[in-house]
Structures are given as C-alpha cells and as structure tokens.
C-alpha cells in the first residue's frame with residue numbers, strides 16, 4: 001500500500017517490559033503507547049504521551065511488535081480508543097496470534113473492539129477529576145476475559161468504587177465468571193497501602209489489589225518501562 005495513504009497512528013513509544021498492571025502483571029509484554037488523550041486525570045503518570053509522537057503505519061507498528069517477539073501485547077496511551085485506527089490495529093495484532101490487551105479510560109465506546117481483545121477498563125473515580133467521562137454503557141460490552149479497574153486516590157474514591165461495584169452487580173459478575181476481574185490500584189503514593197488492603201478485606205470485595213509493579217522495579221519516573 002502507498003505509505004502516504006496507509007492507515008496510521010501517532011505513537012509515543014513501543015517498548016518491551018514486564019507487565020506492571022492487571023491480572024497479567026509480571027509477564028513480559030510489548031507495549032504500544034498511542035499519542036494523545038482528551039482526558040486530564042489529575043494524577044496521570046503519562047502526560048508525556050499527550051502530544052508529540054511519531055506517525056507510524058499499522059504495518060510499521062505490527063513489524064516493530066513482531067521484532068520484539070513476545071506473545072503478549074498491550075495497546076495503551078494516551079487514550080487508545082480516542083484514535084479510530086486503534087481498532088484495526090488491535091484486530092491486526094490478534095490476527096497475527098498475539099494476546100492483545102487494550103488499556104482504556106472507559107470514556108470511549110469499546111463495543112467496536114475485536115472480540116479477541118482483552119479490555120482493561122478504568123472507571124474513573126471522582127478524585128481523577130474525570131468521572132463525568134465514564135461511558136456506563138461500556139459495562140454491557142464486557143465479558144469473562146475483561147477487567148474493570150478503579151484507580152483510587154483516597155477513601156472517598158474507594159467508597160465510590162464500592163458503590164459502583166455493588167449497585168451495578170460487578171461483584172456478582174466476577175464471582176459468576178461473567179467478568180474477568182475487578183482491580184483496585186492506588187494512585188501512586190497517594191494512598192496508604194495497608195489502608196486500601198484493609199478496606200477491600202473488610203468489605204469482602206472479590207477484587208484484586210494491584211500495584212504498579214514496573215514502578216517498584218524501575219522507579220516512578222522512568223519512561224519506557
């Protein structure tokens with residue numbers, strides 16, 4: 001295809017690292033970080049992906065992922081689903097045999113994603129400043145492989161998340177296997193870890209406590225890991 005006309009995306013970075021989040025934390029993973037996000041979570045650790053980036057065709061992206069040669073690939077950002085070509089990219093990577101994770105804010109319709117793609121969807125808590133962007137209809141499109149994540153800045157965020165989980169039956173969905181996992185992640189260094197653990201245990205939530213493993217390994221300010 002003529003490279004000038006071929007479908008493309010703006011890419012901040014493609015890197016090979018240890019998956020730091022989700023139920024796949026600890027596994028080698030290739031990350032494709034798309035440039036640009038229309039949200040502004042107050043605690044965002046990836047502001048460097050809001051602008052800039054390099055224009056790459058989908059062919060070039062797949063080639064670079066192939067060159068790394070790891071079976072697990074995550075498309076993240078920025079906000080991947082703000083970019084229409086993220087959808088064909090995810091399908092192309094699934095066609096190529098990769099296990100494809102898409103990490104999304106939940107602000108964009110996920111229903112057009114290839115069914116083979118595993119969705120890790122944040123529900124933005126009030127402390128992020130972006131709660132109003134949650135697209136609640138996305139919950140109807142999640143399945144047994146998908147994960148819902150709450151990144152909590154304080155007790156008020158935790159209580160909000162607990163309310164959402166109970167009122168929308170996400171706890172029952174996880175226990176019944178209709179949803180893959182519920183994740184609680186502290187905003188980095190904002191919440192006492194013992195407190196968050198105690199809250200989850202006290203409430204008997206069927207949720208997974210997760211830390212950003214890559215920050216424990218390489219520090220919070222290292223980019224490209």
Ligand SMILES: C[S@@+](CC[C@H](N)C(=O)[O-])C[C@H]1O[C@@H](n2cnc3c(N)ncnc32)[C@H](O)[C@@H]1O
Pocket residue numbers: 037043044045046076077078079080103104105106122149151185186187188212
């Ligand atoms: C940088 S975002 C990119 C994907 C998408 N825009 C989203 O928000 O899900 C990747 C993940 O990092 C999380 N994250 C960003 N800043 C964080 C922080 N300071 N502490 C903990 N998690 C953070 C986000 O909530 C999201 O789950």
Ligand SMILES: Nc1nc2[nH]cc(C(=O)O)c2c(=O)[nH]1
Pocket residue numbers: 017018019020021046076077103214225
């Ligand atoms: N190692 C590592 N694991 C991650 N899992 C999700 C990430 C993200 O920024 O979306 C991320 C990241 O930035 N680095």
Ligand code: SF4
Pocket residue numbers: 037038039040041044045046047077078079105
């Ligand atoms: S949606 Fe994701 S990339 Fe965008 S500001 Fe929030 S955490 Fe950062």
Ligand SMILES: [Mg+2]
Pocket residue numbers: 045046
């Ligand atoms: Mg990250």
